[in-house]
Amino acid sequence: MLQNPENCAVVRTVGYIGGKWKPIILIRLLNGGKVRFGKLAVQMPDISRKILSQQLKELEEDGLILRYSYMEKPPRVEYELSESGKTLIPVLKAMYDWGIQMEDPATRGTWDPVVK
Template sequence: MMVKPKNSPICPITAALDVLGGKWKVFILSYLAEHGTLRFGELKRLIPKVTQKMLAQQLKELEEAGLVNRRVYAQVPPKVEYRLTAHGQTLCPVLRSLREWGYLHREKLGAEEVTCPEVSAEKLIAVE
């Protein structure tokens, strides 16, 4: 269960950005929405530009925010899986809308069609 911080933001936009702020969090959430459950190494392969340290930090922050569930299996070598919590799944429509807005914005700027190196454009946010 998530603990409410003493200085929790009053503004809903600030509350959202406090949780989603960070270069890689939206990509992590998008891949977990697309694939369901992923191991650390799988996330690292899907987001090749993120360092291991940054990926671990971002996952920890998402877990603390109650958006990602981390499951550790008692085996050697250790196996750790990540998946969206029910609360994390409520972000799927938001992430889908963000992607669609990105398409519109790029179109307005006259940007040519390119694939995103961090996230598959076709499969992003496939979860309804």
């Protein structure tokens, strides 16, 4: 852990939740409950649907989120934070707080992940 990225727990954590979009997706799912793919896409207009789909798949493969696919036409798919994913909350909170502290106060947001 102290010399190899493969053995460093911090590097591993970055591997799970790092990247340009995963934190945002996870924060969207933090308040619990299932969210449809389309709703996520609308809430994050700047991520292409291909990338969103890809990131969700990785998060699911990593066991951080659950995917519910209903065999309907047109399709309906919902995503939800898994129990494992919920253990990320304090980590994301710590990272959020630190990021806020480093931020230009003018553009500061709030932690509350609930989106009305």
